[in-house]
Amino acid sequence: MSRVSTYLFCALLLAACSQTPVARDADVIVVGAGIAGLAAALEASGQGAQVLLIDANSVGGGHAVKAGGFALVDTELQRSKGIQDSPDLAFGDWALRGKNPDAFWAWRYAENSARDVYDWLVGKGVGFHMILPTNEDSVPRFHFTRGTAVNAVVPLLREMLYDTNIEFRWNTRAIALSRLGGRINGVLTRNERTGVEQLYRANAVVLATGGLQNNLAEVRANWTADAAEPRRLLKGAGRFATGDGYRMAAWAGAELKNMDRQVTFNNGIPDPRDTSGEHGLLAQNPMAIWVNAVGHRFVDESANIRVVTEATRGFDDPGYWMVFDAEGARRMVVRGAPWLSRETIRDDVLHNPRITSHADTLQDLARQAGLPEHGLQTTVETWNRMVAAGEDFKFQRFSKIAPPDRTVRQIVTPPFYAMRTFPMTRKNMGGPAINHRGQMLNDKRVPIPGLYAAGELTGVAGINGSYGGAGTFLGPSVMLGRIAGTAAAEDAGVALSYRSSGARNAAGQARPGAEGYWHFDVSHKLVSERGYSCDKCHSETNPMQPAASRAILLARLDTCTLCH
Ligand SMILES: Cc1cc2nc3c(=O)[nH]c(=O)nc-3n(C[C@H](O)[C@H](O)[C@H](O)COP(=O)(O)OP(=O)(O)OC[C@H]3O[C@@H](n4cnc5c(N)ncnc54)[C@H](O)[C@@H]3O)c2cc1C
Numbered sequence: 011m012s013r014v015s016t017y018l019f020c021a022l023l024l025a026a027c028s029q030t031p032v033a034r035d036a037d038v039i040v041v042g043a044g045i046a047g048l049a050a051a052l053e054a055s056g057q058g059a060q061v062l063l064i065d066a067n068s069v070g071g072g073h074a075v076k077a078g079g080f081a082l083v084d085t086e087l088q089r090s091k092g093i094q095d096s097p098d099l100a101f102g103d104w105a106l107r108g109k110n111p112d113a114f115w116a117w118r119y120a121e122n123s124a125r126d127v128y129d130w131l132v133g134k135g136v137g138f139h140m141i142l143p144t145n146e147d148s149v150p151r152f153h154f155t156r157g158t159a160v161n162a163v164v165p166l167l168r169e170m171l172y173d174t175n176i177e178f179r180w181n182t183r184a185i186a187l188s189r190l191g192g193r194i195n196g197v198l199t200r201n202e203r204t205g206v207e208q209l210y211r212a213n214a215v216v217l218a219t220g221g222l223q224n225n226l227a228e229v230r231a232n233w234t235a236d237a238a239e240p241r242r243l244l245k246g247a248g249r250f251a252t253g254d255g256y257r258m259a260a261w262a263g264a265e266l267k268n269m270d271r272q273v274t275f276n277n278g279i280p281d282p283r284d285t286s287g288e289h290g291l292l293a294q295n296p297m298a299i300w301v302n303a304v305g306h307r308f309v310d311e312s313a314n315i316r317v318v319t320e321a322t323r324g325f326d327d328p329g330y331w332m333v334f335d336a337e338g339a340r341r342m343v344v345r346g347a348p349w350l351s352r353e354t355i356r357d358d359v360l361h362n363p364r365i366t367s368h369a370d371t372l373q374d375l376a377r378q379a380g381l382p383e384h385g386l387q388t389t390v391e392t393w394n395r396m397v398a399a400g401e402d403f404k405f406q407r408f409s410k411i412a413p414p415d416r417t418v419r420q421i422v423t424p425p426f427y428a429m430r431t432f433p434m435t436r437k438n439m440g441g442p443a444i445n446h447r448g449q450m451l452n453d454k455r456v457p458i459p460g461l462y463a464a465g466e467l468t469g470v471a472g473i474n475g476s477y478g479g480a481g482t483f484l485g486p487s488v489m490l491g492r493i494a495g496t497a498a499a500e501d502a503g504v505a506l507s508y509r510s511s512g513a514r515n516a517a518g519q520a521r522p523g524a525e526g527y528w529h530f531d532v533s534h535k536l537v538s539e540r541g542y543s544c545d546k547c548h549s550e551t552n553p554m555q556p557a558a559s560r561a562i563l564l565a566r567l568d569t570c571t572l573c574h
Pocket of ligand 1: 041042043044045046047064065066067070071072073074076077078079080081182183184185218219220221246247248250251252254255436437464465466467480481482483484485487
């Protein structure tokens with residue numbers, strides 16, 4: 011993080027503190043309503059804390075809304091499918107592939123993900139239905155809900171909307187932290203719609219703002235020394251992944267570790283509908299072969315991202331061409347924008363000369379794509395001979411022992427296509443150092459009072475090492491969010507034996523507004539003692555929220571006789 015931005019933050023903060031009135035207090039402020047922030051807020055609220063959840067976006071969920079699966083270890087679903095997984099196996103897989111993973115966190119996650127992530131999410135109503143094998147895991151452990159991980163986010167948000175301990179501030183961007191007597195005690199925000207600045211104060215702050223992969227300047231500033239920096243780099247992360255959390259953490263004195271550990275995909279293409287030219291889409295074609303600038307294959311195309319990244323290290327400029335024919339064009343998959351469909355992929359991507367060259371002969375294709383004719387022709391002919399022989403003698407993508415799958419076909423049916431790919435940003439594996447409670451540490455490894463972090467902002471605590479393995483962001487984000495939320499609530503002085511809807515603190519003292527909760531508290535304590543389920547009282551007509559209408563109050567009357 012540059013000194014300039016740190017100074018700017020200080021200046022902003024000082025200006026804000028002197029001018030901006032304090033608007034309201036919470037026990038815990040969680041900044042960022044991605045899956046880590048949701049977990050943190052729920053957990054803090056569960057401890058009895060009044061939580062203010064702030065997000066720059068107008069909806070919650072962050073990247074999880076688009077993301078896929080969770081790496082989870084030894085879950086009930088695995089066992090029901092006869093998959094024998096164990097913390098040892100998982101830890102071994104991550105240690106083998108990630109360069110220097112954080113042993114404490116990798117082991118803690120391997121040991122506890124079934125209980126702390128899988129069971130917890132299932133308990134909140136999340137359904138996991140599928141486990142996919144990957145070429146990175148010794149056993150299948152990549153867990154999916156139906157569809158994307160939005161189905162893991164919605165039940166959390168639903169619960170939170172019924173939780174009177176949690177208040178939301180959408181379109182509200184945290185722009186600086188405030189500090190009093192060495193303790194972080196609040197967040198200065200700016201409303202993204204009105205521009206109004208507001209200072210919110212709390213006893214503890216959890217930063218869960220995700221990564222910085224939508225900020226190309228910061229991605230480049232932290233580029234690894236191990237690989238050539240690409241001339242063209244596309245953005246492959248969400249709008250608010252701009253790195254605000256890192257700047258705030260740096261201002262507070264946090265040690266930022268492993269910032270050069272970033273997941274960059276090689277198969278980005280420019281989004282043809284993005285006028286800035288910076289936004290990328292993910293292009294995948296299992297029937298394509300990949301060639302470098304001299305028209306030669308350079309890797310097993312089915313290999314994992316780590317192997318591909320290694321293979322492109324020597325390139326002058328990372329990125330390559332996907333080469334396929336008319337048959338392969340039918341298997342083209344492009345992700346990353348809502349407008350994508352079979353038709354728009356054909357018209358806007360495959361038949362868009364700014365993205366894809368196509369021609370009836372390989373010579374013409376090479377000319378249009380700027381590839382050497384001889385190199386490309388020889389590569390395709392060699393490929394076709396290897397497919398016929400059933401053996402990839404160059405990169406062992408298939409062999410007599412591991413026969414080719416149905417995606418392995420000769421490239422013979424015109425028109426032929428060459429699609430240029432570019433590196434595309436995705437995820438962070440570095441960030442502020444935290445202790446075992448999720449509290450941020452300064453460069454002397456001393457906890458910063460009142461400041462916590464969770465999720466991708468922390469580089470998922472180094473669980474991955476330098477390698478973004480399949481599903482190893484979502485699950486750790488949930489676990490880290492829960493840890494930070496619990497610790498922040500404890501730190502804020504709230505730890506209740508039962509859920510109090512925020513009416514009382516750890517010492518049993520009433521907080522302002524507690525009077526309004528006495529009946530709620532008494533009735534819910536009774537319900538929990540008697541072991542009633544929520545639907546004994548609540549229904550669509552009697553929702554779990556303060557009564558907003560006479561109709562709800564009427565429905566609520568029906569439940570009085572349960573206790574009285
Ligand atoms: C397309 C895609 C697919 C992925 N697929 C997978 C997958 O299959 N498996 C896997 O494990 N991981 C996957 N990941 C990574 C994973 O989704 C993220 O690492 C994870 O969701 C991070 O969660 P988070 O809550 O830490 O951060 P985020 O999801 O980034 O949430 C951060 C939140 O903070 C808000 N915010 C940011 N700055 C501010 C600010 N200054 N003030 C207020 N709010 C702010 C943002 O609006 C956002 O809502 C994928 C990522 C992408 C982009």
